[in-house]
Amino acid sequence: MVGSDTAARVPAGRPAPDTVKILIAGGFGVGKTTMVGSVSEIVPLRTEEPLTMAGLDVDDLDGIEEKRATTVAMDFGRITVSDDLVLYLFGTPGQQRFWFMWNDLALGALGAVVLVDVRRPESSFAAIDFFERRGIPFVIAVNGFHGEHPYPVEDVREALALPEGVPVLLCDARERESCRDVLIALIDRLIAAAAPAR
Amino acid sequence: MGGGDSAGRLVRPFALTGGRTRPSRADFTLITTVTAADPQPEAAPRPQPEHTRILRLCAEPVAVAELAARLDLPVSVVVILLCDLLEAGRITARPPHPVTRTTPDLDLLQKVRDGLGRL
Numbered sequence: 019m020v021g022s023d024t025a026a027r028v029p030a031g032r033p034a035p036d037t038v039k040i041l042i043a044g045g046f047g048v049g050k051t052t053m054v055g056s057v058s059e060i061v062p063l064r065t066e067e068p069l070t071m072a073g074l075d076v077d078d079l080d081g082i083e084e085k086r087a088t089t090v091a092m093d094f095g096r097i098t099v100s101d102d103l104v105l106y107l108f109g110t111p112g113q114q115r116f117w118f119m120w121n122d123l124a125l126g127a128l129g130a131v132v133l134v135d136v137r138r139p140e141s142s143f144a145a146i147d148f149f150e151r152r153g154i155p156f157v158i159a160v161n162g163f164h165g166e167h168p169y170p171v172e173d174v175r176e177a178l179a180l181p182e183g184v185p186v187l188l189c190d191a192r193e194r195e196s197c198r199d200v201l202i203a204l205i206d207r208l209i210a211a212a213a214p215a216r
Numbered sequence: 217m218g219g220g221d222s223a224g225r226l227v228r229p230f231a232l233t234g235g236r237t238r239p240s241r242a243d244f245t246l247i248t249t250v251t252a253a254d255p256q257p258e259a260a261p262r263p264q265p266e267h268t269r270i271l272r273l274c275a276e277p278v279a280v281a282e283l284a285a286r287l288d289l290p291v292s293v294v295v296i297l298l299c300d301l302l303e304a305g306r307i308t309a310r311p312p313h314p315v316t317r318t319t320p321d322l323d324l325l326q327k328v329r330d331g332l333g334r335l
Contacts, residue, residue: 032277033277033310034249034250034251034308034310035249035277036313036324037247037248037249037279037310037312038247038312038313038315038324038328039246039312063281063282063285065281065284065285065290066290067290067291067292089290092281094246094281094285096279097331097332097335099327099328099330099332100327100331103313103324103327103328104249105328105331105332106246106247106279106281108246126247127315128315128325128328195335198332201332202332205332206329208320208325209322209325209329211320212325213322
């Protein structure tokens with residue numbers, strides 16, 4: 019990885035940019051990292067957090083050598099939206115047992131995209147629950163296997179028992195434009211919610 | 217107190233951080249941007265090798281999560297090292313844009329939308 023230490027695109031002497039983040043959630047293997055990679059201006063980066071350092075109580079540090087082998091991985095990407103504003107996309111850890119990580123991740127997020135694989139929609143139920151309970155705005159993006167979408171949006175909405183008003187989009191996580199449109203749909207939802215009622 | 221034994225167990229995983237486990241972490245979220253102070257303070261103690269690596273990586277503004285990924289260290293460890301550097305005046309930290317559900321920032325949202333539209 020020679021030469022990979024060029025971390026930021028902002029020229030030297032420029033002030034630090036403002037930063038915001040969006041979460042890309044959904045079940046294990048649903049295409050979260052693929053989506054992050056499709057729209058990110060950098061190859062997705064990965065951070066790994068040993069479970070023993072990731073928020074467990076001191077009492078839980080017994081038998082630490084064993085537990086250190088377990089890490090929670092998070093992939094993320096970046097989009098410079100303007101000279102002074104950078105958007106980060108964080109793929110949430112897919113396995114349910116790592117959910118304590120989600121609280122930290124969700125803190126300060128603009129909103130979330132919940133990716134759904136229609137062949138096993140139940141794998142994304144937990145993510146939908148999480149954002150609903152915490153009042154974090156989200157959109158559903160159905161990631162078509164090989165880009166194909168055998169089911170209409172209404173069927174997906176019903177299968178997921180979605181509340182009224184949650185947008186459902188069909189997407190291909192491998193396609194940049196498709197992922198960009200999903201993110202724009204999320205921002206549009208946030209703007210619509212923020213705009214004063216007329 | 218009788219706490220000697222449990223304290224010993226705690227120290228090992230934090231060898232890099234001198235045993236500290238509770239820095240002022242609130243200063244450093246995943247998307248807090250850190251930048252090396254230029255010039256570096258003359259009075260500050262000599263930085264350790266890991267500190268020096270961080271300073272090199274944040275010569276230009278960089279987010280905490282990116283630093284951790286590029287250093288191949290857990291975020292929790294990087295944050296502790298960043299606390300040292302902040303205390304020594306060797307870096308500045310810019311917190312992320314505050315997000316509140318009650319008073320959303322329309323200008324910010326529009327800016328993000330415009331930026332995505334240019335992708």
